Amino acid sequence: GQNIDQPTEMTATEGAIVQINCTYQTSGFNGLFWYQQHAGEAPTFLSYNVLDGLEEKGRFSSFLSRSKGYSYLLLKELQMKDSASYLCAVRGDDYKLSFGAGTTVTVRA
Amino acid sequence: IAGITQAPTSQILAAGRRMTLRCTQDMRHNAMYWYRQDLGLGLRLIHYSNTAGTTGKGEVPDGYSVSRANTDDFPLTLASAVPSQTSVYFCASSTTSEPYNEQFFGPGTRLTVL
Numbered sequence: 233g234q235n236i237d238q239p240t241e242m243t244a245t246e247g248a249i250v251q252i253n254c255t256y257q258t259s260g261f262n263g264l265f266w267y268q269q270h271a272g273e274a275p276t277f278l279s280y281n282v283l284d285g286l287e288e289k290g291r292f293s294s295f296l297s298r299s300k301g302y303s304y305l306l307l308k309e310l311q312m313k314d315s316a317s318y319l320c321a322v323r324g325d326d327y328k329l330s331f332g333a334g335t336t337v338t339v340r341a
Numbered sequence: 342i343a344g345i346t347q348a349p350t351s352q353i354l355a356a357g358r359r360m361t362l363r364c365t366q367d368m369r370h371n372a373m374y375w376y377r378q379d380l381g382l383g384l385r386l387i388h389y390s391n392t393a394g395t396t397g398k399g400e401v402p403d404g405y406s407v408s409r410a411n412t413d414d415f416p417l418t419l420a421s422a423v424p425s426q427t428s429v430y431f432c433a434s435s436t437t438s439e440p441y442n443e444q445f446f447g448p449g450t451r452l453t454v455l
Contacts, residue, residue: 275446331383
């Protein structure tokens with residue numbers, strides 16, 4: 233089975249940095265994805281990690297440690313439009329995605 | 342059409358009724374998926390299809406059926422709706438070639454079963 237844990241909610245100030253952690257215990261591993269989902273909208277792809285280390289894409293970075301079953305998404309220079317849910321998803325041996333429940337980030341002025 | 346479309350946008354349905362949620366993509370993706378999203382539970386896979394003509398069961402398939410007659414369309418049918426099927430349903434598609442195989446999601450269908 234798949235077990236993916238991430239915090240339910242986080243709050244941060246505009247311009248600050250927020251780190252969203254994700255831990256997983258899965259039967260097989262073929263990559264970890266982060267998706268962003270604004271309220272009432274569809275999830276959209278943010279990042280993908282399959283090897284250990286940091287992947288940087290503009291203000292967003294994602295880190296993976298396969299040995300620890302751990303990833304984080306780092307959001308820098310927070311903007312109001314970053315208020316959304318962030319979904320951690322692991323691709324298993326069957327190449328299907330298993331999602332965490334999501335972390336709702338609220339950015340305050 | 343650009344990307345993935347779903348219909349209807351929302352629906353209120355009486356328990357026991359049959360309902361088909363439609364999903365169409367124009368990206369020529371091989372794989373398509375149906376998820377339901379419930380508060381506190383995240384996205385859960387209902388059914389999937391790796392290529393036209395084949396389908397498979399996901400984590401929560403009971404009470405749902407799918408078909409994949411062609412590459413573009415992947416309808417989800419509730420044969421006899423029950424209140425526990427009240428949820429937001431997302432269709433997604435992806436390629437089956439490396440490296441990412443990221444999934445692209447449709448706008449969702451909000452279904453209420455009374």
